Amino acid sequence: MQRAVRMSKLGLVCTIILLVFSMLAAACGSNSSNNNNSSGASNNTAKNDSAAADSSNTDTSGNAAATDNSGGTAANTTADLPEVKLTWYFPGNWPQPEQDKVFAEVNKVVKSKINATIDFKAIPFGDYDQKMQVVIASGEPYDITFTAGWINNYTQNVAKGAFLPLDDLLAKYAPQSYASMPASFWDATKIKGQIYGFVNQQISARTPAVAVPKSLIDKYALDMNAIGGKIGPDTLNLLEPFIQAVKKDNPQKYPVIGIDPDFFNVEAIVGINVPGVVAFNDDSLTVVNQFESDGFKKFLATMRDWNAKGYLNAKERLSKKSDDWVDGKAGKFIFNIGGAFKPGGANLSSALGGEPYVEVPAGTAHLTTGGITATMMAINRNSKNPERAMMLLELLNTDKDLYNLLNFGIKDDHYKIDSDGLMIPGDNQQGYNPQVPWMFASNFLANVEKGMPADVWEQTKKVNADALPSKLLGFTFDAEPVKGEIAKATAVWDEYSRAINLGVTSEEKYNEFLSKLKSAGAEKIIAEMQKQINDWKAGN
Amino acid sequence: MTAVPLKKRIPQLLIHLVFVLFSLACIVPLISVLSVSFSNEVDILKNGYSLWPRQFDLNAYTYVLYRPLQLLGAFKVSIIVSVVGTVCAVLFMAGIAYALSRHDYKFKNSLSFYVFFTMLFNGGLVPTYILISNYLHLKNTIWVLILPYLAVPWFILLLRSFMQKIPYHIIESCMIDGASEFRIFFQIVLPLAKPGLATVALFTMLQYWNDWWLSLLYIEEEHLVPLQYMLYRMMNNISFLTSSTNMMPASMKNVVLPSESARMAMAILAAGPMLAVFPFFQKYFVRGLTVGAVKG
DSSP states (O other): OHHHHHHHHHHHHHHHHHHHHHHHHHHHHHHHHHHHHHHHHHHHHHHHHHHHHHHHHHHHHHHHHHHHHHHHHOSOOOTTSOOEEEEEEEEESOOOTTHHHHHHHHHHHHHHHHSEEEEEEEEEHHHHHHHHHHHHHHTOOOSEEEEBSSSSBHHHHHHHTOBOOOHHHHHHHOHHHHHHSOHHHHHHHEETTEEOOEEOOSOOEEOOEEEEEHHHHHHHTOOHHHHTTOOSTTSGGGGHHHHHHHHHHOTTOEEEEOOOGGGGTEEESSOTTSSOEEETTOTTOOOBOGGGSHHHHHHHHHHHHHHHTTOSOHHHHHTSSSOOHHHHHTTOEEEEEESOOOTTHHHHHHHHHTSOEEEEESSOOEEOHHHHTTSEEEEBTTOSOHHHHHHHHHHHHHOHHHHHHHHHOSBTTTEEEOTTSOEEEOTTGGGSOOOOHHHHSOGGGSOOBBTBOTTHHHHHHHHHHHSEEOTTTTOOOOOGGGHHHHHHHHHHHHHHHHHHHTTOOOHHHHHHHHHHHHHHTHHHHHHHHHHHHHHHHHHO | OOOOOHHHHHHHHHHHHHHHHHHHHHHHHHHHHHHHHTSOHHHHHHHOOOSSOSSOOOHHHHHHTTSHHHHHHHHHHHHHHHHHHHHHHHHHHHHHHHHHHOTTOTTHHHHHHHHHHHHHOOOOHHHHHHIIIIISOOTTSTHHHHGGGSOOHHHHHHHHHHHHTSOHHHHHHHHHTTOOHHHIIIIIIHHHTHHHHHHHHHHHHHHHHHOOHHHHHHOOSGGGOOHHHHHHHHHHHHHHHHSOOTTSOGGGGGOOOOOHHHHHHHHHHHHHHHHHHHHHHHHHHHHHHHSOOOOO
16 A cells, blocks of 8 residues: 555656646647637637628617607607617726726716616727627627727628628718718728728828927927928938937937838838838839838838948847837937827827927828728627617717716816816826727817817818828728738748848848748738739729 | 865755755846836836835835725635635535546446546637626626636546545445445545645646636626736736737827836735745645555
């Protein structure tokens, strides 16, 4: 028996060790397995959805008939509307400590206006994609969800049949919002000729912002007006005298130039990291590899030159994957080209950079599908009350007080209005400050913050209106057929991009980068893009 | 103090050195996290991390503890889930494992296969989600954090083979003495299986304590959020916002993130109590593991 005991102890030790390792392995592998799960899941659901869609059609028509009499007027007459509960999923910097209090206030208003209450499902950004995948796949009842190109993917969900076409509902229950936007905005959301997304208006025109600390502008006499709208890959040397002057006194400072499709005056079909762009001025809509373009080569040459002159502090920055405002706060930026220019945007840069910044647009702003579809609401195809959901969206997009309540919290508690009518933080701002104004409804209803120009939304509308619409407006790329190639190309880009950005790439390395992209399937991706664009063009 | 000859001291010193280095490797990251959490944000940005805060600053803690109830609530949920879950799970699994270990149990093989089968195949994410949220209606209840891990097939098989080593004669003689099945199970088998139970309990407890996946899927109400999910959520948000996506709305690119020191303060508050509690538990675990198993 003694032996048996010893054996069992030995076995136990072995098992423990095995378990420890398997746990470690499980922890390392969990990410990928989750991904597998979810992609498998999305395949499964196509069937579910089509089945559900059939039944819901009869459903909605029945409902529409029931509420028709009230809907015709659409003028917030609650008397004949039965009370309903709407479930609304949206991402953000949740949870906020006092969100329940604010949501309760919102519900009071919504109840009195359209006799509905909202079940707020405020999901943290990082979880939203995963969460919506299971919610949509499982057919769980909900009414409204936030959707976009970058989160809870709009095109994929429409392809799955998850959303309701909105054309009729928009005309009937949201005439004001429908009229408030140019037709081009609605066109951008159309898939196979139908609108599935309710656009939350915001700054949609894109060009990078050139943000420069005010102290440096004053000291080294940089004429911001002279460079505004003129910075592109060919004209970066306009900034060289300024860099040189600053650098002489402040060797620790360096310029930051983000590699952005808008900077190169091209529309990226997927993103800057994936080969395949169309130049904004190209009428023939030919997809080309941006990394082989003249603009990119020119940019590469300038960066090499700047690095050779010691402007970029490449050694110090190479170890970090990207530049962020943390370095700005540490006082290291000469200027930062990146993000997107918008009126009043300098306010935020100043907050992030810890000192006053001034911003000008880098180039000419363009209106792209991605820019418009970055913030949308969609209605569930299986929603029991689609017309009430649409009424809610209209209400949020027209009722300024309601919108600001949802956005900034309770007046004189979470925020205050100063004597000039500008918004300043309240004593209890920490209680509710989700910082996602573009998420709830049209950003143009938001209170103007102190430090922004009073007519910031007028200016923004003007920027949107003045922007050159992309010739691809309304086209959205279905990445599914070349998913594997895109992943490979992205990996190649991740490997080389930082070195390119910091000008430490030799000609040899650059060629290696191009050939690696090629073997990753760059040509196949570009061919697929071209094919889809041609089909889209033929269909329009 | 007896003088040890030099020859013997050198290897000893080397061994000590190895362990000193190992201990340092374990403790230095912890200290630096602690230091960062007490540091001034600007100091970190300017000078990087250090093992001792340049300037003692409690800002991060006042930020994190702005609503201490949230953190305490998360602790409460985590502790309840871990304790209740571990006790239930061990009892549950020991029960199945005991049945499987009895060779006079008629459906032993088919039940074994039933348990083993779920190790290889499972329903997949979406069907599981549909079952739990639409049919069992467990969403937003504390049970959804406990029930799914009640029976882990791997542990069941482990316990089964452990219990198989308990000589059947013991059980037989108990029967002759007139003990009921329950009495045999609770008073004879469980005490004899203690080392195995302790191992399984330890791992189950860790699994419950470290889990955020279930809460990500099924918990939407703030008062049911466990600690790990709270941390995961915070870190996940940050990595999501910093990963560059050029499709994001313009104003998204510049969202202000919780400061470095606030993140570390959160980690300290979350890990701290466990650090203090664990050594005491560990004593029991070790004892449980070394208790002489079966007396013949």
